[in-house]
């Protein structure tokens with residue numbers, strides 16, 4: 337049985353007071369669920385989140401990190417800094433990091449390696465742009481993103497990896513991949529991993545869908561056999577919406 341996960345990426349939203357208020361509401365309203373629930377506030381509020389959620393099953397993730405151990409990297413955050421405050425999960429490869437901050441497969445592969453060495457859990461994001469889908473290149477793009485960042489891993493590393501397929505055209509746009517499109521791609525991802533590694537790894541890896549998941553579409557998307565949950569942006573900023581999505585698992 338694969339682990340089900342609903343993760344909220346808060347991006348550059350919520351100041352300290354707003355973070356504390358949302359965390360308190362989430363902890364109080366979390367329903368009984370078979371899913372792991374994760375929130376990723378901004379760096380400056382991670383420590384607060386870890387402390388607030390000490391007695392909750394909600395986990396805290398970082399939205400990014402640097403690959404280096406330490407050193408002259410102004411403005412960056414290392415894996416050890418995250419671990420030191422109790423953050424053991426990191427989101428890597430989000431499409432905004434790729435498109436707005438120039439993160440490419442080569443850089444992401446370094447970040448993945450560092451996170452693995454540090455024994456962190458990785459939520460690895462990838463997905464095609466609109467032009468790729470229009471030109472029916474989406475499977476090739478996804479395959480190459482996976483290959484370049486993850487195919488150098490050892491089989492044992494996969495237990496630390498969660499995949500998040502996020503078609504860029506569906507992120508923050510209100511446009512969602514249809515449940516059938518999500519299922520088709522998730523099945524393709526498993527087939528690709530099975531060919532590169534083995535069927536067991538492909539079958540056991542959790543694959544999240546991300547891109548305009550809302551309370552009104554979550555259930556249908558999550559009902560697909562190869563979809564194991566969601567990475568949620570906008571709807572994770574409102575407690576009730578996020579909780580409805582958690583209930584949809």
Ligand code: PEP
Nearest residue numbers: 507508546547548569570
């Ligand atoms: C995201 O940023 O990962 C995301 C899926 O955003 P949204 O849910 O707002 O489309």
